[in-house]
Amino acid sequence: MLGAALLLSALEAQGVDVVFGLPGGSVIPLYDCLKDFNIRHILTRHEQGAVHAADGYARATGKVGVCFATSGPGATNLVTGIATAQMDSIPLVCITGQVSSPLLGKDSFQEAYTVGICQPVTKHTYAITKASEIPDVVAEAFFVAKTGRPGPVVIDIPKDIFTQEAPPAIDGGKVRERVALKFKAYTINKEQVRKAAKMLTEAQKPVMIVGGGVNISEKNHRLLTQLVEKTQIPVSETLMGRGVFTNEGVLNLGMLGMHGTTAANYAVQNADVILAIGMRFDDRVTSDVSKFAPKAKIIHVDIDPAEIGKNVVVDLPIVADSEEFLMVLNEVMAAVANRQEWLDELKAHTKMVKSPANSVLPPKEMFAVIDKLLDEDTIVVTDVGQHQMWAALFLNPRRTRRFLTSGGAGTMGYGFPAAIGAKFGQPDKKVVLITGDGSFQMNLQELAVVKKFRLPIKICLVNNGYLGMVRQWQEMFHNGNYAETTLDAAPNWQRLAQAYDINYVCIENLDDAAQKLAVVFNDDEPYLIDLLVDHTANVYPMVPAGCGLDEIVGDFENEA
Amino acid sequence: MKHKLAVLVENNPGVLAKVSGLFSRRGYNIDSLVVSDTEDKSVSRMTIVVDGDAKTLEQVTKQLHKLVDVIKVNDLTNDEIVSRQLLLVRVAADHDTRGEIIQLMDIFRARIIDIGRRSLIVEATGDEDKIEAIIKSLQPFGVQEIVKTGISAMVRSPKEK
Numbered sequence: 001m002l003g004a005a006l007l008l009s010a011l012e013a014q015g016v017d018v019v020f021g022l023p024g025g026s027v028i029p030l031y032d033c034l035k036d037f038n039i040r041h042i043l044t045r046h047e048q049g050a051v052h053a054a055d056g057y058a059r060a061t062g063k064v065g066v067c068f069a070t071s072g073p074g075a076t077n078l079v080t081g082i083a084t085a086q087m088d089s090i091p092l093v094c095i096t097g098q099v100s101s102p103l104l105g106k107d108s109f110q111e112a113y114t115v116g117i118c119q120p121v122t123k124h125t126y127a128i129t130k131a132s133e134i135p136d137v138v139a140e141a142f143f144v145a146k147t148g149r150p151g152p153v154v155i156d157i158p159k160d161i162f163t164q165e166a167p168p169a170i171d172g173g174k175v176r177e178r179v180a181l182k183f184k185a186y187t188i189n190k191e192q193v194r195k196a197a198k199m200l201t202e203a204q205k206p207v208m209i210v211g212g213g214v215n216i217s218e219k220n221h222r223l224l225t226q227l228v229e230k231t232q233i234p235v236s237e238t239l240m241g242r243g244v245f246t247n248e249g250v251l252n253l254g255m256l257g258m259h260g261t262t263a264a265n266y267a268v269q270n271a272d273v274i275l276a277i278g279m280r281f282d283d284r285v286t287s288d289v290s291k292f293a294p295k296a297k298i299i300h301v302d303i304d305p306a307e308i309g310k311n312v313v314v315d316l317p318i319v320a321d322s323e324e325f326l327m328v329l330n331e332v333m334a335a336v337a338n339r340q341e342w343l344d345e346l347k348a349h350t351k352m353v354k355s356p357a358n359s360v361l362p363p364k365e366m367f368a369v370i371d372k373l374l375d376e377d378t379i380v381v382t383d384v385g386q387h388q389m390w391a392a393l394f395l396n397p398r399r400t401r402r403f404l405t406s407g408g409a410g411t412m413g414y415g416f417p418a419a420i421g422a423k424f425g426q427p428d429k430k431v432v433l434i435t436g437d438g439s440f441q442m443n444l445q446e447l448a449v450v451k452k453f454r455l456p457i458k459i460c461l462v463n464n465g466y467l468g469m470v471r472q473w474q475e476m477f478h479n480g481n482y483a484e485t486t487l488d489a490a491p492n493w494q495r496l497a498q499a500y501d502i503n504y505v506c507i508e509n510l511d512d513a514a515q516k517l518a519v520v521f522n523d524d525e526p527y528l529i530d531l532l533v534d535h536t537a538n539v540y541p542m543v544p545a546g547c548g549l550d551e552i553v554g555d556f557e558n559e560a
Numbered sequence: 561m562k563h564k565l566a567v568l569v570e571n572n573p574g575v576l577a578k579v580s581g582l583f584s585r586r587g588y589n590i591d592s593l594v595v596s597d598t599e600d601k602s603v604s605r606m607t608i609v610v611d612g613d614a615k616t617l618e619q620v621t622k623q624l625h626k627l628v629d630v631i632k633v634n635d636l637t638n639d640e641i642v643s644r645q646l647l648l649v650r651v652a653a654d655h656d657t658r659g660e661i662i663q664l665m666d667i668f669r670a671r672i673i674d675i676g677r678r679s680l681i682v683e684a685t686g687d688e689d690k691i692e693a694i695i696k697s698l699q700p701f702g703v704q705e706i707v708k709t710g711i712s713a714m715v716r717s718p719k720e721k
Contacts, residue, residue: 115574305625
């Protein structure tokens with residue numbers, strides 16, 4: 001069997017049905033064999049599009065995302081997407097071609113030291129040296145990518161290996177025993193969970209923070225809701241945790257951190273016990289870490305022991321899978337009735353941001369219109385910038401895996417290809433992309449994929465003619481010196497949409513928004529929706545860098 | 561504080577880069593690093609001396625554990641260990657000082673392994689304190705060149721039944 005066929009059959013054995021990629025010299029023999037396998041290849045127009053699409057596919061489905069790229073520039077074009085997946089713990093297997101073995105290390109045409117370049121931004125890398133290694137390496141790569149804390153894995157394969165003969169794998173590939181043991185799930189320490197239950201029961205001002213590690217399990221929505229209803233502990237989500245907790249009312253504090261809600265940030269700063277699950281106390285969450293949650297004892301639950309104690313001092317560490325932890329905590333913790341005082345206090349500190357008075361399309365109200373059009377199954381994908389924060393603040397994803405965003409890396413250009421990947425992973429679900437004119441221009445070559453497959457993605461272009469988040473910082477912290485943040489000479493968006501046979505709608509004011517968007521969202525067609533928001537609207541609330549979470553800036557409605 | 565770590569890793573190409581890359585990426589300070597194969601040819605052993613507080617060491621250990629190629633991490637700091645490093649030093653020596661240096665090196669059980677017209681080369685093994693002492697004692701004669709290996713360390717065998 002050829003190395004290429006060995007690889008594709010190993011992918012089939014892992015249940016791979018879709019891969020995203022772009023062929024080049026080193027992977028021609030791989031693409032040559034594709035026709036013999038039951039794997040659908042989606043041709044993106046840039047390798048970065050392929051890796052983000054694989055990422056969106058993985059986030060939307062919970063399966064491992066797979067992409068192909070050729071050697072040299074093909075592989076280096078993946079790096080941003082791999083780093084994005086690594087920061088957000090997304091399982092990917094990226095197959096990169098490499099120059100033929102005899103040419104290795106000679107600065108050959110399209111040679112790059114892919115495993116060396118990718119090593120710092122992956123969970124693991126494999127360099128194949130013989131075709132016979134392929135079945136075991138692929139099996140192990142998938143195992144590593146999805147087991148424990150997920151992450152991206154790169155397999156680098158020289159061109160000559162694709163055409164090297166090796167016997168087919170008899171029993172599929174094997175994961176080395178040592179590696180299997182290394183990532184074996186920790187047995188949850190129930191004694192620690194009981195201690196957590198005790199701390200939470202006795203707490204006067206408890207709060208939960210849930211992150212991406214909770215968002216990856218479908219069951220967690222129910223488990224968390226059950227726990228919260230029983231124990232009356234209010235919940236705040238990190239950006240990566242959006243969609244896990246959907247109850248309405250005071251128990252749902254919304255997002256915390258730099259652009260978190262007043263209620264969430266107040267809760268954290270005044271809590272006496274914090275239960276943090278599947279989150280990693282990123283600086284965008286804690287702000288100045290020395291001022292973070294000064295009164296709280298912290299219970300930190302994470303599947304990765306290295307996260308515990310990394311950024312904040314933890315009082316009770318629990319290494320566990322979030323689902324198992326929630327299940328056990330639900331078992332051992334009794335109902336707590338009287339939290340009214342704390343909840344009232346939080347309610348009193350819930351403030352709504354005021355929209356600019358003379359705005360014709362204020363972001364907050366516009367997002368509220370979009371939110372009404374989302375259902376339980378709608379997958380919201382965002383890019384990075386102001387629109388991302390507005391989406392996180394004003395949209396309410398209704399379930400886990402319904403809010404896909406580049407949280408850790410903050411990769412502009414992520415959203416559009418990720419939305420494409422999400423649509424291929426969940427063809428029956430509505431996919432809404434929230435992007436900005438800055439982010440969208442970073443990967444809009446993938447409009448060709450939308451055109452080819454008539455993907456009914458709703459591209460909501462929050463268009464303000466600026467690199468808006470940078471502009472906001474320049475306004476607030478750099479005396480309004482708007483250095484290089486004006487995106488003039490923007491394309492004619494209508495003609496761009498036309499060029500790719502995609503429908504175009506322009507929304508200029510709030511009065512039109514509801515009706516026009518309802519039509520668009522109910523049409524099973526691709527749309528580019530040009531949302532002409534205020535050029536100078538800023539994202540509030542905001543905690544400026546270096547401040548504590550209680551030093552919030554913003555113009556609030558219910559303030560004297 | 562200095563900590564000695566014994567790290568067993570897969571004997572793969574690239575594993576040294578993965579380990580050293582982890583240290584540089586996360587800003588941990590390596591004082592010294594020794595790698596060699598072991599009784600099992602598929603396994604290499606790294607002895608790493610890392611400078612940092614207990615919190616840093618905990619992170620180093622946990623992050624090392626996350627590398628797929630890392631088999632085992634042992635912190636030897638609180639163990640009874642023997643540790644050795646190898647020193648080669650070229651020191652200025654003419655016929656007036658040569659005898660004195662040789663006598664001095666005898667005390668340390670260091671050896672003279674090369675003699676030139678104006679210098680000689682001393683070879684010594686020992687723990688860090690001894691190596692430091694040898695270098696200090698040679699300094700008055702004019703140390704011209706120093707080569708040291710990092711530290712290799714092993715846990716002492718149990719003494720009681």
